[in-house]
Amino acid sequence: MSQKRTRYAAVGTGGRVVMFTRPIVGTYQKDAELVGLCDPSEVRRTFHQKALSKEFGIPPVPTYADFDVMMKEQKPDVVIVCTPDCYHHEYIVRSLEAGADVVSEKPMTIDAEKCQAIFDAVKRTGHKVRTTFNVRWGAGPTKVRQLIEQGVIGRVMHVDFEYLLNTSHGADYFRRWHSHKEFSGGLLLHKSTHHFDLINWWINGIPETVFAMGDLVFYGKKNAVARGDETWTRYDRYTGVAEAKDDPFRLALDEDPTMREMYLNAEKETGYIRDQNVFREGVDIEDTMSVMVRYRQGAMLTYSLNTFCPREGFRASISGDRGRIEYSEEHASHIITGDAKTDGYTGPEIKLIVQKLFEGPQEISVEVLEGGHGGGDPLLQEQIFSHAATRDPYGRSAGHEQGAASLLIGAAANKSMATGLPVNINDLVTLNPSVKLLSDLI
Ligand SMILES: NC(=O)c1ccc[n+]([C@@H]2O[C@H](COP(=O)([O-])OP(=O)(O)OC[C@H]3O[C@@H](n4cnc5c(N)ncnc54)[C@H](O)[C@@H]3O)[C@@H](O)[C@H]2O)c1
The missing domain is CATH 3.40.50.720 (NAD(P)-binding Rossmann-like Domain)
Structure with missing residues (x-):
């Protein structure tokens, strides 16, 4: 039946x-x-x-x-x-x-x-x-997890992770609800949750202590005026504003059918303005962030997120006691629209190098599959919706505890930025204290 x-x-x-x-x-x-x-x-x-x-x-x-x-x-x-x-x-x-x-x-x-x-x-x-941590499901991230799991670089001691958002995709977070901590928790929640989860999952670790610094140094009116870009601050939004015609941060909702139908046509109902000026008053999230994390099994993480870079992608260096993995992705520049065809990374350029102690570097090729987020989205969809989903050998599904292990790094980082002090995650929410591995959390 x-x-x-x-x-x-x-x-x-x-x-x-x-x-x-x-x-x-x-x-x-x-x-x-x-x-x-x-x-x-x-x-x-x-x-x-x-x-x-x-x-x-x-x-x-x-x-x-x-x-x-x-x-x-x-x-x-x-x-x-x-x-x-x-x-x-x-x-x-x-x-x-x-x-x-x-x-x-x-x-x-x-x-x-x-x-x-x-x-x-x-x-x-x-x-x-x-x-739904779709980044875990990409071909490149999965390959890194596989190499670590196979013990190719031994026990992971340290991860250095740098994420770059550009002035197109990165700027988009400063146009709408994401630009207010009240709604998004800031980018250490909204955006970095992907990255913190990826690292937790790669090293199968549970974060313990977090220290963070962050600032708003590029977006917002004050920063634009201070750097001499006052002309870009003279309007509240971009759509229909002649003065904004040559503004490189301009997003015109009336020039894209999906944007027009979904957001512009709905403004009267809810007051949600999708194309607010990124250099307006009132932006209260950070655009530049540095975070340090210590994991239960001892590994350390140094992490940074910058949102006004000329290009987009990330670089991770993972040091183990038998070698090192260097992994990088460069993504095409895009603005997230309501359209599924452009909402997601398009064709990441991946570089993966493994170097064991006392050996030369070895470049490993990664086959990127079709679909959003480096082929990750269709795999995740299969796991969620199919009654006959293939068993996932990499433990890429995350329940509420693994969801928390990522978001609590961001929540702890917010607290650390506010107090100037390190924050112990278990003082915020207790993640099962009797286990050491992420895979032991639901
Ligand atoms: N995994 C990914 O790669 C990825 C990418 C984009 C967005 N997201 C996530 O998806 C979610 C939605 O993001 P989005 O880009 O679609 O945002 P959006 O602004 O386009 O859509 C949000 C929708 O929520 C509705 N809404 C607002 N307040 C509400 C309320 N109180 N109750 C019910 N609905 C309400 C809005 O009317 C709007 O239609 C966010 O949590 C975001 O973090 C994930």
Whole structure:
């Protein structure tokens, strides 16, 4: 007898949700069913409803402004949480309480209190939360994990990780909700959660102590004026502003059909302005960050994130007691739009070098697969939606505890930046103290 289709509902129907809704009604339609789309914006929920019907020939998916009504009417098995980061915990807890499991976009949440609320709700209800760390699933990151697991460089002692965001993709975080800590937790939550998770997973480590510094030195009005770029500060937004015509940071919502239909046409409803000037007053997140982490098994991490670089990508140097791995990716420059075709890395250029002690360097080739995030997105989608997903030998799925192990580095870093002191993660939220390996966390 065939297994009943899993009923999915999604909350937060902005740019990202298509990563989940399209495979449900497309590739995995035999195993999965999309029973509801919830968002405060009628324009955005209807946009996705119509787009899915048009592309996949399905009847209109029911849409809801009220989450509780959707839960009551549709009784989904799983809720996909795709709202701004600050609301993730609300919908995770409400879904668990209503009897559903959850698939949450990263970061699982943005601070320790909200994380604890999720832990408590999981314990109370016995339902599950999956955090979608799609970067783990890319071909390059997976190869690095494989080499470390095989013991090629021995026991990992240190990781040096530098991430570069450019003035296109990086700037985009300063145009909208991400630019306020209240909504995103800052980029050490919103963005670095990917990187912290990747490192946790690579070295199979649980972070213990965190020290951080950060500042806003490029974006925001004050910085632009101080460097002589005052002309770029004279308007609140870019769309329809003649003065902004030659501004290299300009994003015009009316020049892209998806941007226009999803964001410009919805402004009157919710007041969400997608193209605010990156050099305006009120930006309160850091654009330059340095973090140090000590892991339970002793390994150390030095990490940096810069958001106004001329190019985009990352470089990781991993030192073990038998050798070293150097890994780098360069990504094409892009602005995240609501369009799935451009929302994600396009064709990363990967370089992977392994050098054992007393030997020469060896370059290892990595075959990049088709699909977003270096081929990671389709693999992750299969694991989430297929009833016959192949067993993943690399432990790339993450539950709420592994989701927390990443976000708590960011939360601890925020606290460290505020106090000037190192922060012990277990003073924020207790991650199972009796284990040392990330793979021992759910
Ligand atoms: N894994 C990745 O690579 C990746 C990439 C992009 C975004 N994301 C994540 O996806 C999530 C959504 O990001 P996005 O780029 O789609 O943002 P977005 O701004 O395009 O969409 C957010 C949607 O949430 C809705 N919303 C706002 N407040 C809400 C509330 N209180 N309740 C319900 N819905 C609400 C908005 O109306 C909007 O439609 C974020 O958590 C983000 O971190 C992940």
